[in-house]
Amino acid sequence: MLARVSTTALLLGLLVYLPLLVAAARDWYEVLGVSRHASERDIKSAYRKKARHIHPDKHPDRAEEFMELTEAYQTLSDPELRSIYDRYGADAAQQHQAKKDSGHQDPLDLFRQFFGGGASGGADTTPKGPTKIYQASVPLADVYIGRSFTIEHERTVVCPACFGSGAHSxxxxxxxxxxxxxxxxxxxxxxxxxxxxxxxxxxxxxxxxxxxxxKLCGRCRGQRVLHDKTEIEVEVEAGAREGYEYVLEEMGDQSPDMEAGDVVVQVTSDAGPGDLRRLGHHLYTTEALSLHEALLGFDRTFHHYDGHTVRLRRTEVTQPGFVMRVEDEGMPIPVDERDQAGGRLHGDLFVEFRVVLPKLDAEARAQLGQVLAPPMAHTEL
Incomplete structure (x- = not known):
């Protein structure tokens, strides 16, 4: 409660300087990230997305940015204020608002109207549509490197001809x-x-x-929505953990009666035949050795997913099932998980060796028998 009161006090203190902030403000459409022809729905959606991420309770250093965003929304969401702003600028819109309202609305109250919290003015009662979940399996090499991919997304969108009314006009x-x-x-x-x-x-x-x-809308025939196909691009971070969920806000089905739902893409890696295997941040593989290499040692390399070579070398006898640990040659560790991993950038690579025995002809068997013959037992005379 103390933290919330202090945040509100900070915002109310900044309101004293609101005229100066408005005078120096950037373009309100730019602040919200919408075009000058954006609909009321687009403006509301843009405010929702940005307000969640810069709320002063979580980011006290962004209180001024939050106020600027709120001022932009309050101006552009009011058709009368928006018209004045478009024609005469922010100062004129603020002066007009001041004549209608002797006080200023707490920006936190506006935020709570959208996201709840029991503040004055009530909570936003517009329901949110269902979340659509996609499951995507991508090659392990792509997860190691970090690449983007697209999926085809089918959804309903509000009819742009009638803006969801279903009528011709x-x-x-x-x-x-x-x-x-x-x-x-x-x-x-x-x-x-x-x-x-x-x-x-x-x-x-x-x-x-x-x-x-x-008279029904000629495009949607009164259904108010249309079916749409679009491509969603998902950017997979290098080393992303198995099952990581990428959330694309308000990319779900649209409806005139509710806010668009979200789209969630769950990403897992797919290891093909002969590929490395993954467990957490570590990678596992199996290497076959000849009898010669198992007995006398070996020095070999293989190419990793990003093209660099990894050297595997031993001068000792290698028993079947022996596991070699190669540090820092596993999966990249995402930035937000490195503290838990002790600051490491990569996991390790574990290589298990198996020995492939050769086929022997009679001569080779005789030679090998002499080499491997057990020592003669000594008997007393």
Missing amino acids: SEHIHTCSQCQGRGVQMMRQQIMPGFVTNVQMQCPHCNGAGRTIA
Whole structure:
């Protein structure tokens, strides 16, 4: 509670200098990251995305940036203020607002209206659509290097022709004459002989919408949404852990009645035949040795996923099943996991050796028998 009070006090203190901030502010459309032709929905969506990431409770050093974002949203989300801003600039929009409102709205209250928190003004009641989850399996080499890939995403989008109204134009939308726009009607229903009660039911004339449409939108045919296909690009960080979820906010199905849901892409690695195997930040592989190499040693190299060579060398006898550990030749460790890994940049590579015995002809068997013959036992005379 103390931290929240101090944050609010900080923001209210900055409000004293609001005129100076507004005068020096960047373009409000640029602050929100939208075009000058953005719809009210686009402006609201842009505010949602940015406000979560710069809230002063988590980032006290970004309080001024949060205020600037809030001022941009308050101006552009109000059609009257937006029109004044477009024609005369931020100063004129602020002066107009000051005439209507003697005080200033706490930016934190605006944030809570979007994301909840019990502040004055209530919480935003617009429901959020469902989250769509994709599971993607990518080659282990791509996870080692860090590469992007695309997936085809099917979703519904609000009809751009009617902006989700379903009507040819606003003139073709009429209040339902049966329910007077309430969407429900009171109906008398007999529950048993001699007993009649009033029951509230959905208006059958407008199907609960409270309005009727005289002429449907020619593009969506009154459905208010259209089916759309798009490509989503996912940037896989080098060494990303198995099952890591990439969240693409508000890329899910759109609807005029709710906020767009999110898209989540769960990424796992796919090791093909003869490929390295992964366990956490470490990599595992198996190497075959000849009998000659197992007995007398070996010096060999193989190419890693990014093209550099790894040297494997032994001068001693290598027993079947022996495991060699090569430090720092495993998976890259993502930046946010390096503290837990003791500051290391890579995991290790573990190489297990197996010995392939040769086929012997009679002569080779005789020679090998002499070499490997057990010493003669000594007997007393």
